Amino acid sequence: MRTNVAAGIRVLGVTAAGDRVVTIGLDHGEHPEVVLGRLGWSVGAPEAAELGPDGALELTYAVSPLAGRPPLARAATRRDPDIADEEVGEPHQRVGAYAVVHGSPGVLLTQFNSQTAIPGNWGLPGGGLDQGESPVDGVHREVWEETGQRIVLGPLVTVQAQHWVGRAPTGVVEDFHAVRIVYRATCPDPTEIVIHDVGGTTSAARWVTPDELGALSMTASWRDLAELTGG
Structure with missing residues (x-):
């Protein structure tokens, strides 16, 4: 995959008490908030975007346990009008x-x-x-x-x-x-x-x-x- 962050992207979830409760790689096409929601976390504001020790981009969010709501759904990938369905x-x-x-x-x-x-x-x-x-x-x-x-x-x-x-x-x-x-x-x-x-x-x-x-x-x-x- 062509990318300008060769070491990849990680999503971190941190509670109000400062505990890191999530560390997960962000796959191609994913949204960090969708990933956290799918893991059962309610997402607050993004807190930091920094390079980790290995050069990966770490996106840190404030999170709390998800209660009373289903996880966020992953949206379908949009295709521009001139792109045929079979084109990869x-x-x-x-x-x-x-x-x-x-x-x-x-x-x-x-x-x-x-x-x-x-x-x-x-x-x-x-x-x-x-x-x-x-x-x-x-x-x-x-x-x-x-x-x-x-x-x-x-x-x-x-x-x-x-x-x-x-x-x-x-x-x-x-x-x-x-x-x-x-x-x-x-x-x-x-x-x-x-x-x-x-x-x-x-x-x-x-x-x-x-x-x-x-x-x-x-x-x-x-x-x-x-x-x-x-x-």
């Missing part, structure tokens, strides 16, 4: 780190270019981790490369996971598993926007006020985040 995609897992960055001018967004499947759409600054790179290091690097801004990282907001079979911009059919680690951040000293990652997937970056957000075409992954408006 090449497995590709991509872990990325992103930030909802607030500063005095507004919230910082980036626009996708034609190298992506969603050119013209807007999203959060961030992107795929380099091999062996921690999510914290990765999000600082990506924000700088895509916008030229230095940030102060805040808490982990959410971990998103999506699984679908679709066609990459290269035309290759992929069985794609996206894992997105999202932080809240501030930019105490906003400067001129500069895209350092020339040749990357970012066509533009800008500060956006709350009033302007509704008029932008945003990817589904980001448009419903309450943190965009400071919530």
Whole structure:
């Protein structure tokens, strides 16, 4: 499987008392919260996303015993409309780190270019981790490369996971598993926007006020985040 986290992903569950009660590998296509629910745990907020001693990405969640509700069901894998049922995609897992960055001018967004499947759409600054790179290091690097801004990282907001079979911009059919680690951040000293990652997937970056957000075409992954408006 093609992946940017060669040592794999582990999901950890920790109780309010600080006891680790779950340690399990995350299979291709799985969502961490679905895995924990299936094991009988009610899932709280994600608490950390760090590299373990062996280089695996460890996603830690607050958990408590599941009571009165069935475990979360695994959703069916979505297929893009142009992908026939018999087509088998090449497995590709991509872990990325992103930030909802607030500063005095507004919230910082980036626009996708034609190298992506969603050119013209807007999203959060961030992107795929380099091999062996921690999510914290990765999000600082990506924000700088895509916008030229230095940030102060805040808490982990959410971990998103999506699984679908679709066609990459290269035309290759992929069985794609996206894992997105999202932080809240501030930019105490906003400067001129500069895209350092020339040749990357970012066509533009800008500060956006709350009033302007509704008029932008945003990817589904980001448009419903309450943190965009400071919530």
